[in-house]
Amino acid sequence: MIATSDPxxxxxxxxxxxxxxxxxxxxxxxxxHEVLRPWVxxxxxxxxxxxxxxxxxxxxxxxxxAAAPSESHINVVNDLIxxxxxxxxxxxxxxxAASQAATREPTTQRLARLVTVKERAHASVQxxxxxxxxxxxxxxxxxxxxxxxxxxxxxxxxxxxxVAYMGCGKAKSIPAxxxxxxxxxxxxxxxxRRGIRxxxxxxxxxxxxLVQLPYHRMVNPWTLGAVLHEVSHNLQSDLGLAxxxxxxIGRRLLTEKIDRSVAMTWVRWNRxxxxxxxxxxxxxxxxxxxxxxxLARSPAATxxxxxxxPHPTPWVRPFLSFELLRRMGFAAEAERYRRLWTKIYPxxxxxxxxxxxxxxxxxxxxxxxxxxCYQPYAELGNKPLxxxxxxxxxxxxxxxxxxxxxxxxxxxxxxxxxxxxxxTRIALDRRLAxxxxxxxxxxxxxxxx
Numbered sequence: 001m002i003a004t005s006d007p008x009x010x011x012x013x014x015x016x017x018x019x020x021x022x023x024x025x026x027x028x029x030x031x032x033h034e035v036l037r038p039w040v041x042x043x044x045x046x047x048x049x050x051x052x053x054x055x056x057x058x059x060x061x062x063x064x065x066a067a068a069p070s071e072s073h074i075n076v077v078n079d080l081i082x083x084x085x086x087x088x089x090x091x092x093x094x095x096x097a098a099s100q101a102a103t104r105e106p107t108t109q110r111l112a113r114l115v116t117v118k119e120r121a122h123a124s125v126q127x128x129x130x131x132x133x134x135x136x137x138x139x140x141x142x143x144x145x146x147x148x149x150x151x152x153x154x155x156x157x158x159x160x161x162x163v164a165y166m167g168c169g170k171a172k173s174i175p176a177x178x179x180x181x182x183x184x185x186x187x188x189x190x191x192x193r194r195g196i197r198x199x200x201x202x203x204x205x206x207x208x209x210l211v212q213l214p215y216h217r218m219v220n221p222w223t224l225g226a227v228l229h230e231v232s233h234n235l236q237s238d239l240g241l242a243x244x245x246x247x248x249i250g251r252r253l254l255t256e257k258i259d260r261s262v263a264m265t266w267v268r269w270n271r272x273x274x275x276x277x278x279x280x281x282x283x284x285x286x287x288x289x290x291x292x293x294x295l296a297r298s299p300a301a302t303x304x305x306x307x308x309x310p311h312p313t314p315w316v317r318p319f320l321s322f323e324l325l326r327r328m329g330f331a332a333e334a335e336r337y338r339r340l341w342t343k344i345y346p347x348x349x350x351x352x353x354x355x356x357x358x359x360x361x362x363x364x365x366x367x368x369x370x371x372x373c374y375q376p377y378a379e380l381g382n383k384p385l386x387x388x389x390x391x392x393x394x395x396x397x398x399x400x401x402x403x404x405x406x407x408x409x410x411x412x413x414x415x416x417x418x419x420x421x422x423x424t425r426i427a428l429d430r431r432l433a434x435x436x437x438x439x440x441x442x443x444x445x446x447x448x449x
Contacts, residue, residue, distance in 0.1 A: 036106055043114060044099035047092045047121045054085060054125070054132045062139045066447075067147035069139045072177040076207040077135050084128045084204075091121040127202045134200055138182050138210075146183055149218045152446035153181035153227050157211060159417040160231045160282050164239065167388035169381020175238045179209040179231055188294070189213050191230035193237045209234040220435070221442045222425040225283055225290025228418060232278035233271060240379040245372060246270040252371040258364060262356050266368055269312045273320060277372045280324050281389040284396055285333045286422035288321050289429070292337070296344065303351025315348040319361065323369045328386070329393050399423050406441045407432035417446060 056078040062068050098114040141150060157179040165172060175194065184190075192210040197203045211230045217223045236242055246267045253263035266273075280287045295302065295314040302314040311317070318341050325334035348358065376382045399419050402412040403426035412423065420442055427438045 037103060040099050040102050040106070040111075040114065043118050044092070044096040047095045047118060047125065050125050050129075051085060051088045051092050054081065054088075054128050056081060057135065057139065062142050063147070065147075067142045067151040069142060069180070070177060073180055073208060074139075076177060080201075080204060080207060081128065081132060084124075084131070088121065088124045088128060091117065091124055095121050131201050131204060138180070141182055146218070148443055148447040150181045150183065152443050153211065153213060153218075153224070154179065155417045155446050155449060156224070156227050156421065157181065157209075157231045160228060160235065161238075163282070163416070163418070164235050164389055167383070167390070168239070169383035169388075172239070177208040179211050179234060181211045181213060181227075183215055183218060184212045185215060189217060189226040189230050191233045193234050195237070209238075219439070221421065221439055222286075222428045223290050223293050224421045225279060225287045225425075226294075228279035228282045228287060228421065229275045229291075232275040232282070235278060236271065236274050241274070241377065244377055244379055245274050248371045248375060248377075249273075249368055252367050253364065256363075256367060258360060258367075259356055262354075262360055262364065265354075265357065266364060268308075268310065272311045272317075273368060274372055276317065276321055277324055277369065278385065278389065280321055280328070281373070281386060281391050282418050284391050284399055284419070284422050285325055285328075285330050286399070286425040288318070288325065288333075288337050289425050290421075291321060292318060292341065299345055300351065302345055303348040303353055305352045305354060305357075313351075313353050313357075315345055315351065315353065316357065316361065319365050320369055323365050324373060327369060327374065328391060330396070395419070400426055403427040403430070403432060406438060406445065409437070409441055412445060417449065420445060 057074050059068055059071055059074050094117045095114070098110070098117050102110040102114045141147070161175075161178055165174060179191075190212040192198055192206050192212070194206060194209050196206055198206045209231075211227060211234075213224075213226065217226055236245060249270055250263055250267045253266060254260065276291065279291075295317060297314065305313050312320070318337070322334045322338045322341075325331070325337070349355075373386045374384045376384050380388050398415055399422045402415040402419060402423035405412040406420070406423050407427045412420070415423070424438050424442050427433055428435060432438075433441075
C-alpha cells in the first residue's frame with residue numbers, strides 16, 4: 001500500500017461509471033505536486049509516439065534524381081518496417097491498457113505490470129529503430145556528394161545481372177529489386193545476399209542484395225573489380241547455384257581420386273572461388289589486377305592457411321584466375337600474371353599451407369575451374385557459366401578502345417557498364433591519363449547513362 005504522504009500518490013477524480021477525467025496536479029502534503037499520474041500516462045505516450053515516428057520512407061526525402069533509391073527499394077523496406085510496426089502497435093496498446101489500469105488503481109502489482117510491458121515494448125522499439133536507422137543511413141548516402149559514385153556502382157551491378165540472366169539457356173524469374181551499393185569504411189568490400197537473415201537487421205530477412213564498398217576502392221575505380229566479385233556472390237544465389245557449385249566441385253575431385261580432406265577444403269572455398277571466376281568472366285583479364293591488389297600482403301600473411309576459412313589461401317587463390325585466363329584465350333596474360341605472383345612469392349612452403357594442398361594444386365586447380373565454368377548446369381538451362389557470361393579476346397579489344405576514349409575525355413560509346421572498370425585499369429597501367437582524369441571520366445560516363 002502507498003502511503004498518502006508519498007510524493008508519488010495519485011489523486012484520481014472519478015466520474016460516474018468509473019471513468020476518469022484529467023485534473024490539475026494536486027499538491028501533496030509536503031507542498032509538492034503529484035508525479036505518479038503524469039509519469040504513468042507518459043509511459044504510454046512515449047511508446048506510442050516512438051512507434052509512430054518509425055514511419056515509412058518516401059523516395060522524395062532521399063532526392064529525386066537517378067541516384068536516389070528506387071521505388072522498388074523503398075517499397076520492400078517499407079513492407080519490412082510495416083510488418084514489424086504492426087507487432088509494436090499491439091505492444092503499445094498493452095502499455096496503454098496497463099497505464100490506464102495503473103492510473104485507476106496504482107497498486108504495486110499494476111505498476112509492475114506497466115513497467116514490464118513497457119520494457120517489452122521498448123525492446124521492440126529498439127529492434128525496429130535499429131533497422132529503420134540502417135536504411136535511413138543507407139538511403140541517406142544518396143544525398144551526399146558520393147551519390148554519383150554509388151549510382152555508378154549500381155549500374156555496373158545491374159549490367160552484371162542483365163548479362164547473366166539474358167545469357168541463361170532457359171527463362172528464369174527476374175529477381176527484384178536489383179543490388180544496392182553503399183559506402184563503408186574498412187579494408188575489404190562485402191556483400192549481403194538477398195533472402196538471408198542479417199544481424200544488423202535484427203535477424204530479419206534482407207530484401208535485396210547489398211554491396212558494401214570501402215571508400216578507398218571508390219576513390220580508385222580501377223580497383224572496383226570488387227564490385228564484379230561481390231555481385232557474383234549474389235548471382236550464385238539468385239541463379240540457383242548455391243548448392244550446385246559445391247556439389248559439382250566435390251563430385252569432380254572425388255571422382256578423380258583426390259584426397260577427401262583436400263576435396264572438402266576446395267568445396268568449402270566454393271563461394272569465393274565462384275565469385276572470382278564469375279568476376280573474371282564479367283570483366284575480363286584486368287579483373288586479376290584488382291584481385292592481386294587485395295591478395296598481395298606480407299609473405300607470412302599470404303601463405304597462412306585457415307582451416308575453417310571460406311577464402312582460398314591467398315597464395316593459392318590467384319592460380320585459379322591464371323587457369324581461367326588461359327581457358328578464356330588469354331594465355332600470354334595468364335603467364336605474365338603468374339610470373340609476377342611467383343616472383344613476389346616464390347616458395348609458399350615456409351607458410352602453413354598443408355602439404356597435400358600444395359602437392360595437388362597443379363592437378364586440382366584446372367579441375368575446379370572446369371567444374372565451375374565449363375560444365376553445364378541445369379540451373380543455367382544446361383549451359384556452362386562461360387557461355388552464360390562469355391568474355392572473348394574481341395571483348396578485350398572493346399575494353400582497350402574504351403580505355404583510350406575515357407583517357408581522352410571522349411564518349412566511350414555503347415560499351416557495357418561492367419567493362420568500364422577494366423577500361424580504367426588499362427588507362428592507368430598504360431598511363432593514358434592521370435589517375436584524377438581517369439576517375440573523373442569513369443564516374444561521369446556511368447552517371448550520365
